[in-house]
Amino acid sequence: MFPITACQEFDRSLAPIQSVSFDISEADPLADVTVNIEYGLPDGCYSFDKTKTVEITGGFDIGVWIKRPVNSQACTAVYTIESTMVDLGKRFSPGNTYAIRINGEDHSITIPKKGTSPDTIIKPAIISKVEIRIAESYPPQVFIDIRGLLTDSCTTLNGVDTKRQGNVIDITVTTQRPKDAVCAQVVSYFSTTVPLGSDFAADQTYTLRVNGQAQQFNLSGNPNQTLRPTQTATPPITKPPSSAVPPESVLPPTTFPSPGRTG
Template identity: 35%
Template sequence: MKRRIDNSSLKTVKLVTILFMIFTAALSGCVDNGQNNTDNRTDDSANESQNTGTEEYIYGVANIENIEILTLESFPVQIHVIAEGYLPDGCTEIDEIKTETEGNTFNINITTKRPKEAICTQAIESFTKTIPLEVRGLSAGNYTVNVNGVNGSFELAVDNTLDETPDAMPPEQ
């Protein structure tokens, strides 16, 4: 006895088989990284590993387009540097701002970080950062500010110190 398979039954079997393979492939990507882990850790060590970031980053230097140096009207004088720049994509962010002083030069280094495996928007993101400089106690003179290769300068007309000597105090009455 021969069994005849019609065309529509064959198409249905093929369709079910293809859908099953697609469904299986889709679910295979939904496995949690910890499911296949056979470590014999205690609950405390498992909690610690969940709290520490294991994400790797790519570090770089921020692109600075312009700096502006503001002298605040106070005594002692306060100096703020406004740095304007851009980040190359939507995942990159400012990591650290470090200020070092060498003689009459303030070197400011603005670094960035970006998750290594992130998929990001490719739109440039602009930023503005205000960075206060530690100028209390500086002598009068000209000073240079370097922010990632962009330079500016400011001048202190007088020594930036408060004279708090007992002679400067008014006599008690």
């Protein structure tokens, strides 16, 4: 008789995300997008499990999963960073903006129009200062002044995407740089102003998120609030319910027609 070996069981969880960047190919006629993701392994017993990509309205939802043996005890207390790439395929139209959600964090990319530099890396900007300005008008107008870093001489501001759901305003600021370009390591700054309009009530509190940094404001408080991003601790491990399993991919190769083909 052969010995029976029990299958090893694992606890699976969403990985803490460290950084995200995007590689965008030249559109011909559609662009290919590759998502570069750095994620954390909280201790020596964790390892990469899998990525799962789901198409959502206006973009994609990506899950990066890690695993740890059940009942593991002797684990080195060392936090390490690993990376993975997710190729979303050649299905992105020039000039359009797409939502990319990674382990619950919202990002957006704008596909360069034809004639712009190919192989552009677009990623969330480093934000150094956010100021809320409430104009002395009736009704009051709200403006968001944003200042951020350009990490080298080739990096420029790519775009600003604003979304609002009720009392929550999400602003995503991205920068762009040519892939593999040799650039002077000179840090500079950019500034941009985002008008939010006048659809605000004096008795309500609103949440503003700029590249994931959340702050609250209201019209009755200080009309010129300066918000500085704060350092955050390592993101916690998010475990799914015991009955949940990593979702299967719903990206069949025929979701988007190939260029030049007709049905």
